[in-house]
Each structure stands twice: as C-alpha cells, then as structure tokens.
Amino acid sequence: MQREKLQLPLQTSSLIAGFMVWVLISSLMPSIKQDIDLTNQQTALVTAVPVILGSILRVPLGYYTNKYGARLMFSISFFILLFPVYYISMAASFIDLIIGGLILGLGGATFSIGVTSLPKYYPSEKHGFVNGIYGAGNIGTAITAFSAPVLASTLGWETTVRVYLILLILFGILNLAFGDKKEKRINIPIKQQLSAVYKNTTLWALCLFYFITFGSFVAFTIYLPDFLSNNFGLTAVDAGLRTAGFIALSTLFRPVGGWLSDRFNPFIILIGVFSGLTFSGVLLSFSPTIELYTVGVLTVAFCAGIGNGTVFKLVPLYFSKQAGIVNGLVAAMGGLGGFFPPLVLTTVFSITGHYSIGFMALSEVSLASLVIVLWMFYQDKLQVESKIINSTAQGMMITDKQGVIQKVNPAFTTVTGYEPEEVIGKKPSVLRSGHHGPLFYENLWDQLNDQGYWEGNIWNKRKNGETYLEWLTISKVRNDAGELIYYVGQFNDLSRHIEEQKITQE
Template sequence: TSLPKYYPKERHGFVNGIYGAGNIGTAITAFVAPLLATTLGWQNTIRLFLVPVALFAALNFFLGDRQEKRVNKPLIGQIKSVYRNGKLWFLCLFYFITFGSFVAFTVYLPNFLVTNFHLTSIDAGLRTAGFITIATLMRPIGGWLGDKFNPFAILLFVFAGLTFSGILLSFSPTITLYSIGCLTVAFCAGVGNGTIFKLVPYYFSKQAGVVNGLVSAMGGLGGFFPPMVLSTVFNITGHYAIGFMSLAMFALASLVIVLWMFYLEKLSLETNIMESVGQSIIVTNTKGTIEKVNPAFTRVTGYKAEEVVGKNPKLLQSGKHDHTFYQKMW
C-alpha cells in the first residue's frame, strides 16, 4: 500500500516487482525446510523459521513509517468503493492466471515430473527450483518493462506465451518439450506478475491497498484450483491434456480482454488529446463525412458537434476561395 507514495509513477512497476520478488522465499522454504527437518526435526525447524519472522516484525515496528495515514473507512466500505469497477475484476483474472500458474506449478511440478517422466526426487526438485527462480527473477523485470513500455502491450506477449505453453504442455510427449513449456510459463508468469501490479496504482491510486489485497487473493486462489483440476482431469481421463488446455483457454480469453482494454486505452488517449488541444480538429471518414469534432472547433467556428457530424466539411466554405484553393488544402 505504501510503496507508490515513496516513488514516482515511472518506477511503480519496478518497485512493486522487487517487492513481489519475495516469492523467492517459497523456493528457499521448499528446499531448505526438508533438509533442516531431516537434521533438526520439524518442530525445531518451525522454531528456527520463527526467528526471521520475529526479526522482521521488530524491524517493521522500530523502522516502519510512522507517518503512514490510517484508513478509517471500514473494510466492507473500501470493497464497496471498488467492486463495481470492471477493471478490478480484469486485473483479478489476469493475476489469477499469472500468479496462479506460478503457485500451481510450484506445488504440482515435483510430483508430476517424478510420476510422468520417472525423474528422481532430487532432479525434479532442482527443476522446480529453477522454475521458481526464473519466475521470481522475471517479476521485477516485468515491472520494469511496464514502466518503460505500455503495460497492455507487455501483457499481450504474456498471455500469448501462456496460451502457447498450455497447448504445448497438452501435447508434450518428451521431457524436452515439457521443459520448454514450463520455462515459458515461468518466464511469462513472472513478467505478468510484475506488469499487473504496475496497473493497480495506475487505475486505483487512492484505493491501492484494498485492490492489492483483492488481486493478490485471486492470485492465491489461482494457485489452489489448478492442481485440483489437473488431478480431477487425470482421474477421469487418465492424462493431463485437458487440464493444460484449460490454461491455454483462460490465457487466450485474457489475451482478448487485454486487446480490448488496450483499444479502449488508445481511444481514451485520443479523446483526451482532442478535447485538450487548442486547435480545432475535424475527423472524417474516407468519403469526407465528418464523424467527430473537438471543443476547439466549436469555439473557432461556432458550429456545435451535432450540427456538423454526418455532413461534409464544405459547409465551412466562406465563398471567398476558388476550387483550386480547396484542392491544395486537402
């Protein structure tokens, strides 16, 4: 919640990406905890993990921002203020897929590799660690890309890549092709995770806290359902193709939504430019029929938009110029 206020808008994506790179803790815990448990026992391992938890709690208490404004509005009221905004649910869907893919593959990949490709537990664990590391490292890069370029353009590549990966994983008979599919998921999910949280303060600058919470919660749910779906599909059909194809379909649907949002963003930008410039602007179709004019046109000519839309610009002729003049002008 506090991050956007400490940094300019041009760095929100990268900063949120670094913050989200804390996902690497998942990889560390997944592979260090069993080793510690073997040596120390699970109870002592949990006690050991409480040490860094207590340390960071103390650091936050003593070094945390004392000037942080307290939100007096109840949580339900905060949710009501944003839940009708369609962009919130689009962002939830996007993060449901990107972060959900990250969590789902992290949880499911070790057993899947052992069961289907007969890898050793160590080999499967190392491959899973590689997946987690790539996805985590790509998150700040995704945020940085969102700062430098149009976030919607980045998400187009993300969901196109996830669509490709889902299809490839559905028909991967070899470990090589399956590895390519998983690495593509890691790359795209990481970039997508970083880019999506560039858009949260962009659309919800005053409600970033509650929106971050809602979007993150949907990401958590995204990691919970895919393993269940894959298991159910396998029990019914004997293979995982339909489950991975579901990933491709959801990613493809998100790709279409991103295209639509990208178009609306361009349209909004065009409208803002037309309404803010001081010069009069006329937009016509290929036949020369007026389709749109800006407020400056009305101020300069005295014609309102409803008086000229659907007509030809020749209505502005003063009668003082010949045909050659207008040919040169057009």
C-alpha cells in the same frame, strides 16, 4: 528519511518470510505423506488450501494497510502465523493439515501489504520496478521448496516446521522496530472504494491477467514437488531443487517485467506474456519426457514472472485513488488462480489417467487473455488519440468521407458556440457565412482532391450569427490500404487577433 529508505528492503524481506511459511505444507508433502496417509485428491486439497485464505485476505490487508500502515499489518500477520505453524508441526491427520493450512494462507496474503505501501515512497515512473523488486519476495517459496526437504531429511518434518517459528518472531519484531510509523494513511471507507471501482471493466481485466500469471506461479509451486516425485520418480530433495529453480526463475524476471513496463507500453509486454503461456500450455499437454516438460515449465516461469511485474504497473496507472482495495482484489484473484489448477489437474488425472486436458485449459485461458490484451491495447491507443484531439488548442472537426461531422473538440465549441450534439451528424455547411460564392468552394475541393489538403482564410458563422475569419486547414486521412476514411479540419479564429492588432495600432 532514513526510515523511509529502509521500507523497500524491510518489506521485501518480510514478503520473503511470509512466502517461506506459505508453502511449508506443499514443500514438505513427500515427507508428510510418509507419516500421514493421504489420497491423491486429499494431497491436492491440502496443498491448495493455504491459497484460499492467502487470496481472500489480500483484499482487507490492502485496505487496512492504507488505513494503518505496513508496519502494523506485517507485525500482526507474523504473530498470528505462529499459531498455525505450531499446530501443523503436531498434525496427525488430514483434518489437522486442512485446519493449519487454511490459516497458513495469511503468509501469502501479506503480498498486498507491500504493493499498497511502497508506491507511496516513489514517483509513478518507478512504480513498476519498485513493485517488481518487492514481488521478488516470491523467492521465499523457492527457499522453502529447496531447504525444507533437506532439513526434513535430517531433523524430521515436524521439527523443520517449528524452525519457522523463529523466523516469524524475528520479522514480527523487525517490523515493529524499523517499520515506518509515519506512513501516509488513506482512510476512505472500503464500501466507498469498492463502489467506485467494481463496475470498471479494466479492474476485472487486470484480475484475470493476474489470475493467470500469478496463479500459474502459485499452482506450479505447490504442484511440482509431489508431481515430480510421483510422475517422474524423483526424490523429495531433487523435486524440491527443481521446484526451487522454477520459483527462482519466475522471481528473477518479476522485477524485469516491472522495469520493462516502466519503459515500454505494458500491454505490448502482456501480449508477449500470454503468447508464451499459450505455447507452454500446448507443449506441456504433449510432453512425455522430463526434458520437454522442463522446457514447458520454465517457459511458464519466464512468462509468469514478466507478467506478474507488469500487471502491478497498470494498477496505479488506472486506480491511483483506490490503489489499496484494487491491489487487494487483483492480488486475491492471483492467489485464487493458484488454488484451482492443482485440483483440476488431479481430477483430470483421476478420470483420464493423464494431465493433457488440464494443461490445455491453461493454454486456452491464456489465449483468451491474449485476445483481451490486444483489445485493451487498441482501446488504449484510441483513448490517447481522443485525449490529444480534446486537448488541442485549435478547433478541430472530423467528418466521414461523405462530409458528415463525426467528432468535434472543445476548442471547436469555444470558437463556434455549437455543442457537439448540435453539429454531429450534420455537414460543415452549418457554419457557412454566405461570404463566399460557389466558385470558392469548387476551388477548395479541387485542391483538396488533387493535393490531399487545403489551407487558407475562410469566413464562417458562429451559432449566434456573428461572422468571423478563420485560418482553416483541411486534410484527407487514409487507411493502410490507401482508402479515404476521414476529413480533418483544423482552424484558428483570426477575428480576435485582427481586433487586437487594431487596438494596438490605435
């Protein structure tokens, strides 16, 4: 039990270490460029390359975490990272940085280890908050963004990179020593898990949402240090400090997003997130001063943090049996979301001389995501309403305003014997028993029209021809404009109750 309690702090601190290593190149880029001659496009590519492997490897890491546990996956990842970190410390060319940076992406891929492992230790109502706490390991990027330039100004960037070797060895050993050897394992073949989810539109919607929220976080993290130095003339240390502020704010609000999604509808939170990102994209497109630019960037930090915490609340809600592979896919798309923007912004700048079009792209994609979230929100409400209807013990029949049956629930079939396809499209007269004359139905409709509902005993007929007595309530359903849209009939079979009473009396 004690070892289980250690997993949240151990895995969160491990993610901090992984993310510290992940952004080494982007954080030290102003210093690296003093020794290695790089064009603007080469700089953008070098800083974006670690995101590639950091995205692609999230899928297998999520899968193998379910199979072998977080202890082994974290340890192996940290020991492998020793090689690219040492190689980068000796880099002397653009190609060296590309090769080392590609493998360095493993540090970012470690994210999918914890989001797959930690929910096993907590009830579902805490998954949002727990994943939010773990996701706060993003702060590792802020630590490196702030500290690496400071160390580089004293030690040189090569020695600064080698300092991270100590960090990797330390956390590799810590995970071997304190990781949970008895973590619950899920050994379902990856092909089987993929075939079960790849056609699910919810999966791809969540991938898009995380592509925007986490992609924005990663893109600004790797893009800001060099951009602030070049565009506003800030020193490497000042640019690193401002970047660290962006990362810290986004990281702080990640667990807040998880906590909010545990208590409120996650789709409502995402509506606010994408509204804010749409606004910030427009603001950044037209902000020539560093003050307005700062407002736009901090808005991105706030919305990205809240959004990152919210998306991973939704994953276990929809994919409890395939959480490992889905966590990996969603996380991978988030990482890829951080790869493209720096390249797009650099290309746009080289063609137009400014970044406005690139930031407008963020606004437009966020707006499209907002539309999708709104659609999913209302679809979710409809599904909840459908589940309520299908779970109701009373027989239920819904007709349009012309009295044509649109939907019936399982209890309707149990009482009447009619399957849904046998009555949908027909009128309720299919159930008439012949016990009541025209005057009965005239009075029924008169009361229904005058009072908006009718209730009483009525004899109806089952599919097998047997008549039965039911207590029926018919209600009108109107829209917000007051127009009639449905009639809803709810009924209980009284005949069996009457027979039970007779047996009791005898």
